[in-house]
Amino acid sequence: xxxxxxxxxxxxxxxxxxxxxxxxxxxxxxxxxxxxxxxxxxxxxxxxxxxxxxxxxxxxxxxxxxxxxxxxxxxxxxxxxxxxxxxxxxxxxxxxxxxxxxxxxxxxxxxxxxxxxxxxxxxxxxxxxxxxxxxxxxxxxxxxxxxxxxxxxxxxxxxxxxxxxxxxxxxxxxxxxxxxxxxxxxxxxxxxxxxxxxxxxxxxxxxxxxxxxxxxxxxxxxxxxxxxxxxxxxxxxxxxxxxxxxxxxxxxxxxxxxxxxxxxxxxxxxxxxxxxxxxxxxxxxxxxxxxxxxxxxxxxxxxxxxxxxxxxxxxxxxxxxxxxxxxxxxxxxxxxxxxxxxxxxx
Amino acid sequence: xxxxxxxxxxxxxxxxxxxxxxxxxxxxxxxxxxxxxxxxxxxxxxxxxxxxxxxxxxxxxxxxxxxxxxxxxxxxxxxxxxxxxxxxxxxxxxxxxxxxxxxxxxxxxxxxxxxxxxxxxxxxxxxxxxxxxxxxxxxxxxxxxxxxxxxxxxxxxxxxxxxxxxxxxxxxxxxxxxxxxxxxxxxxxxxxxxxxxxxxxxxxxxxxxxxxxxxxxxxxxxxxxxxxxxxxxxxxxxxxxxxxxxxxxxxxxxxxxxxxxxxxxxxxxxxxxxxxxxxxxxxxxxxxxxxxxxxxxxxxxxxxxx
Numbered sequence: 001x002x003x004x005x006x007x008x009x010x011x012x013x014x015x016x017x018x019x020x021x022x023x024x025x026x027x028x029x030x031x032x033x034x035x036x037x038x039x040x041x042x043x044x045x046x047x048x049x050x051x052x053x054x055x056x057x058x059x060x061x062x063x064x065x066x067x068x069x070x071x072x073x074x075x076x077x078x079x080x081x082x083x084x085x086x087x088x089x090x091x092x093x094x095x096x097x098x099x100x101x102x103x104x105x106x107x108x109x110x111x112x113x114x115x116x117x118x119x120x121x122x123x124x125x126x127x128x129x130x131x132x133x134x135x136x137x138x139x140x141x142x143x144x145x146x147x148x149x150x151x152x153x154x155x156x157x158x159x160x161x162x163x164x165x166x167x168x169x170x171x172x173x174x175x176x177x178x179x180x181x182x183x184x185x186x187x188x189x190x191x192x193x194x195x196x197x198x199x200x201x202x203x204x205x206x207x208x209x210x211x212x213x214x215x216x217x218x219x220x221x222x223x224x225x226x227x228x229x230x231x232x233x234x235x236x237x238x239x240x241x242x243x244x245x246x247x248x249x250x251x252x253x254x255x256x257x258x259x260x261x262x263x264x265x266x267x268x269x270x271x272x273x274x275x276x277x278x279x280x281x282x283x284x285x286x287x288x289x290x291x292x293x294x295x296x297x298x299x300x301x302x303x304x305x306x307x308x309x310x311x312x313x314x315x316x317x318x319x320x321x322x323x324x325x326x327x328x329x330x331x332x333x334x335x336x337x338x339x340x341x342x343x344x345x346x
Numbered sequence: 347x348x349x350x351x352x353x354x355x356x357x358x359x360x361x362x363x364x365x366x367x368x369x370x371x372x373x374x375x376x377x378x379x380x381x382x383x384x385x386x387x388x389x390x391x392x393x394x395x396x397x398x399x400x401x402x403x404x405x406x407x408x409x410x411x412x413x414x415x416x417x418x419x420x421x422x423x424x425x426x427x428x429x430x431x432x433x434x435x436x437x438x439x440x441x442x443x444x445x446x447x448x449x450x451x452x453x454x455x456x457x458x459x460x461x462x463x464x465x466x467x468x469x470x471x472x473x474x475x476x477x478x479x480x481x482x483x484x485x486x487x488x489x490x491x492x493x494x495x496x497x498x499x500x501x502x503x504x505x506x507x508x509x510x511x512x513x514x515x516x517x518x519x520x521x522x523x524x525x526x527x528x529x530x531x532x533x534x535x536x537x538x539x540x541x542x543x544x545x546x547x548x549x550x551x552x553x554x555x556x557x558x559x560x561x562x563x564x565x566x567x568x569x570x571x572x573x574x575x576x577x578x579x580x581x582x583x584x585x586x587x588x589x590x591x592x593x594x595x596x597x598x599x600x601x602x603x604x605x606x607x608x609x610x611x612x613x614x615x616x617x618x619x620x621x622x623x624x625x626x627x628x629x630x631x632x633x634x635x636x637x638x639x640x641x642x643x644x645x646x647x648x649x650x651x652x
Contacts, residue, residue: 058554091557103548107647108570117566118556153646169556 003075004031005209006177011069013047013054016062023281024050026233027069032177037203037210039220039241041256042230045278048213051230052179056094057086092122095170099182101163105154111162112150115169122173137168140205141198160191164198171202178203179211184219196222217260221245226314229253232279232289239315247336249317251294254332288320296321296329309341317341354638358631365627366416366620370409373616380425380614399425401616412620421621426613432621435606440625442512443602446591449522451584454529461530462537463569469542477534484531493524493597510599521598525591529583536579540572547571574645581637585630 013025025047032038040048053059055071055078071078073093078086098104106114115134119125125133131150138146141164154162163183170178180199184192196219203210212223220227220241228238229252237250248254255274276293279285285292291301300306300320309322320326322341331338380401381392396402415422421432465477500507500520508517544550545568553567592604603622610618642648 056555058551087557087559089557090555094555096552096555098548098552100548104552106549106553106567106571108574108645109566114552117553117558117562121557155647166552169552 004072005034005074006032007070007072008051008055009070009072011051011054011071012067013050013059014065014067016065020282023284024064024233025054026281026284028228028230028233028235030228030235030238032209032211034176034209035203035207037212037223037225039212039214039224039227040230041214041217041220041227043215043278045281046230047233048230049181052096052181052211052213056090056096056179057083058096088122091118091175092173093175094177094179095173095175096179096181097163097166097170097183100186101159101166102186104166105162107154110151110153111157111165112152115150115165115172118169119172133172134168137172138165140171140202141165141168142194143168159187160195163187163191163195167195167198167202171206171208174206175208177209177211179213181213182215183212185214185216192219199223217256229256232284233281234289234318235316236290236319237315237317239313239317243313243315247311247315247339248331249311249315249322249338249341250319251296251321252290254335255293257335258332288318298326300326308344310344311339311341316344354635358635361631362624362627366413366624367409369620369623370412371405373614373619374405376614378614380616416624421624422617424610424615424618426610426615426618432618435618436603436621436625439601439603439606442600443591443595443604446518446521446525446595446600446602447584449518450525450529450591453522454526454533455580457526458530458533459537459569459573461534462539463541463564465534465538466541466545467564474538478538481531481534481538484527485535489524489528489593490597492527493520493594496520496524497597510597512598512600517598521591521594521600524594524598533576536576537572540575541568544568544572570644574641577637577641577644581633582630584633585626 008031009029010027011025011029012023012027015022015024028047028051030038030040040052042048050059050064054064054066057078066079069079073089078089081089105111112131112134115137116127116130119130119133120127123130123133135146135150138149143149143161143164149157149161149165154165157165163186167183178199183199184195187195199210200223202208210223212219214220224241226238226240227244228235229244229250230236231252236252237244237248239247244253245257248257252274255272258272259274261271274293279289279292285302287300287302287304288294288297288306291297294301298320300323306318306320306323308316308318310316311322321329321338323343324340329338380399381395393402401408412422419433421436423429423431424435427435461477461481465474468474497510497520507520511517549571550563550567553563558566591600591602592608594600595602595604606618607622609615610622
């Protein structure tokens with residue numbers, strides 16, 4: 001089997017709090033290849049940001065704790081590195097863009113200097129060269145008059161401009177992986193489209209792999225090659241974008257897709273929502289974490305955690321409905337019938 | 347920028363005028379007169395003294411005279427210290443207080459900030475707890491207790507520093523430390539809190555994601571942002587540390603301005619109280635003005651456009 005650029009296996013992250021252990025990420029595995037975009041979708045609190053920030057080692061530890069898991073980057077396990085060694089990877093191999101561009105830049109520093117910091121850290125170049133690289137990157141993300149922008153303070157720029165600066169900053173050291181944590185959530189729709197275009201364009205230019213964290217399925221459709229659907233700290237379903245959108249096979253994914261507003265829908269009809277709330281991760285449920293909200297739940301779902309079932313190719317779903325013994329169910333309108341899968345051991 | 351400075355200058359003048367005026371009339375509402383406290387003076391004598399210092403005429407007339415002199419920078423002569431002008435007393439005592447205050451300030455500012463940063467960086471560890479304990483002690487132990495303690499240890503037991511007086515650099519050490527400790531303590535606490543607030547900011551995460559080493563994140567991204575809310579308080583502190591070291595000056599027999607200020611109020615030395623108050627007001631207003639300009643240097647968001 002060929003080696004993936006990034007191969008995460010059974011990642012578990014917990015927070016130790018006064019009230020007890022919060023199991024934020026409960027054993028997720030995924031992989032990523034060069035030039036590929038993986039979208040991680042799921043509702044707030046499902047552990048998508050936590051797992052990414054654990055990989056980058058951005059979370060304060062304690063309270064956060066990496067319980068187990070391998071983070072293989074080009075075959076090397078990042079989980080075993082010291083904090084000091086990890087600094088060489090952050091910004092160089094992995095770069096990250098955050099959700100809120102308004103607060104992600106230091107308000108008391110010129111944006112150019114903030115960019116140069118990272119460039120000089122990783123590329124061992126002089127201040128002048130770093131400045132040249134920074135201005136070139138600013139131009140590439142479509143900032144008008146990049147020389148002037150280099151000297152601007154963040155507060156003089158709009159949200160979209162700042163997010164462009166963030167992207168320019170993230171890509172200035174030519175990282176192999178760009179982690180974008182809800183990069184467009186804080187932006188209006190037109191700006192959102194422009195930012196996504198820029199990301200797609202730069203991805204092609206530099207062959208960067210992107211991990212896109214979002215809860216916006218519209219963004220996913222525009223960007224993703226593969227999708228992982230997360231819920232309660234686990235990946236419920238993973239597959240190619242085509243598979244997830246046209247052959248979704250987990251009831252949670254059905255719910256997510258159903259909750260998306262669409263243009264055809266009757267204006268007067270109410271928008272579908274998944275009933276209930278996600279489980280408390282202080283004490284995760286015994287069986288399937290989604291069982292309590294799932295209209296297809298069976299007795300087995302409450303008793304035993306479903307294993308992974310492979311339906312076809314790389315399409316994996318964690319649901320008992322794929323088991324041979326499960327009854328046939330009718331998915332919501334517009335979604336093709338469920339396939340039985342082959343149970344895989346983890 | 348020029349316009350802003352001019353505007354601020356004008357507002358400062360009005361502020362000082364208001365303070366002088368309020369102070370003038372408030373002082374006069376106090377019962378008694380400056381000479382009633384000196385027991386040996388007969389009522390006729392007191393009357394003659396009042397006449398001599400021009401305190402008998404209508405209040406409005408006195409006020410105008412006071413203002414006229416003030417415009418010439420003349421605070422008048424003291425009613426209590428015969429033959430001495432208020433200006434002369436300020437000129438001889440203020441430099442002493444200023445030196446003491448400035449020394450204490452220059453020590454406490456960097457140390458307080460440094461302690462705050464160290465405590466915040468090591469949150470929850472022994473060093474943090476020790477620094478917090480120190481700052482609680484430093485804030486709550488009264489200055490006179492601390493001063494006596496230092497005198498006892500360094501001057502009497504160890505005999506390495508003079509007990510009191512003000513004649514050489516060595517004499518300044520104990521009063522400076524006494525004054526600095528309280529200030530270090532309060533700054534440590536404030537800076538610690540501010541640093542802990544900044545640590546959770548998104549831009550700190552961004553800096554970390556860039557792969558910057560920890561010291562660089564602290565230096566470039568945390569300190570400068572943490573210090574911003576501290577700046578306005580610095581102006582007031584300069585003033586209080588320059589003028590308000592009365593207790594310390596008393597204990598160490600430092601010939602500073604503090605004793606004159608307190609005594610002038612007690613003995614109803616109108617001109618002295620007024621003079622010192624207006625002097626202090628000018629000082630506060632100027633310090634705040636300078637602090638506002640520095641504020642803009644540190645935080646570009648409030649920088650005045652050119």
